[in-house]
Amino acid sequence: MKKITWIFLAVLLVSSNAIAQRSLKLALLKYNGGGDWYAVVDALQNLTNFCNEQLNMNFDQNYATVEVGSAEIFNYPFLFMTGHGNIVLSDAEAENLRNYLIGGGFLYVDDDYGMDKYFRLAIKKVFPEKELVELPYEHPVFHQKFNFKNGIPKTHEHDQKPPQTFAILHEGRVVCIFTYETNISDGWESQEVHNDPEAIRRISLEMGANIVQFAFIQ
Numbered sequence: 001m002k003k004i005t006w007i008f009l010a011v012l013l014v015s016s017n018a019i020a021q022r023s024l025k026l027a028l029l030k031y032n033g034g035g036d037w038y039a040v041v042d043a044l045q046n047l048t049n050f051c052n053e054q055l056n057m058n059f060d061q062n063y064a065t066v067e068v069g070s071a072e073i074f075n076y077p078f079l080f081m082t083g084h085g086n087i088v089l090s091d092a093e094a095e096n097l098r099n100y101l102i103g104g105g106f107l108y109v110d111d112d113y114g115m116d117k118y119f120r121l122a123i124k125k126v127f128p129e130k131e132l133v134e135l136p137y138e139h140p141v142f143h144q145k146f147n148f149k150n151g152i153p154k155t156h157e158h159d160q161k162p163p164q165t166f167a168i169l170h171e172g173r174v175v176c177i178f179t180y181e182t183n184i185s186d187g188w189e190s191q192e193v194h195n196d197p198e199a200i201r202r203i204s205l206e207m208g209a210n211i212v213q214f215a216f217i218q
Contacts, residue, residue: 033088
C-alpha cells in the first residue's frame with residue numbers, strides 16, 4: 001500500500017460514522033539475531049480488542065506475523081516489535097524496513113528488557129543519518145483519547161530507571177516509537193500471564209491505544 005491509501009483507511013477507521021470496507025491487522029515483526037521476537041502471548045489480541053472498543057477501530061482480532069525483510073510488511077501500516085535480546089538486520093532487511101517507514105509505515109518497539117542496546121544498533125543501520133530523540137510529555141502521542149501528563153507509564157520495573165519514549169522522525173513525521181524502562185506491552189497481556197494488577201493493565205492498554213491512534217492520525 002502507498003501512504004495515501006493508509007491515510008484514507010485510517011480516516012475510515014477512526015470515524016465513528018464509517019466502517020472500513022476491510023479490516024486491518026496489527027503485525028508482529030519477526031527479526032533475526034537470536035532475540036525472542038515472539039515474546040508475547042495474547043498482548044496484540046488484547047490491544048486489538050481494546051482499540052476496537054475504545055477507538056471505534058475495525059482491526060482484525062488475529063494479528064499477523066511478518067519477517068522484517070519480507071514485502072509482506074507493506075500490507076500492514078502498524079508493526080510491533082519486542083523482545084529481550086539481540087537483533088541482527090542484513091543490509092537488505094534494513095533497506096526494506098527503511099523503505100516501509102519512509103513510505104508511510106509505522107513501527108512501535110517496546111523493550112521487554114535487554115533489547116535496548118541491540119535495537120539502537122539496528123535502527124542506526126536503518127537510519128544512519130538520524131538519531132533517536134526523546135519525546136517530551138507534551139507530545140501528542142501522550143494526549144490522544146487518553147491523557148498521560150507525565151508521559152509513558154511504568155508497567156514493569158527493570159533497572160529502577162524512569163520510563164522513556166524515543167522516536168525516529170522523517171520529514172516531520174514520527175515513523176518509529178521506542179519505549180524503554182516501561183514494558184507496557186506486558187501490561188497488554190491477560191492478567192494471568194504476568195499477574196499485573198488490573199489498574200496497571202488498563203493504563204498500559206490506554207497508552208497502547210494512544211500509540212495506535214497517533215500512528216494513524218498524525
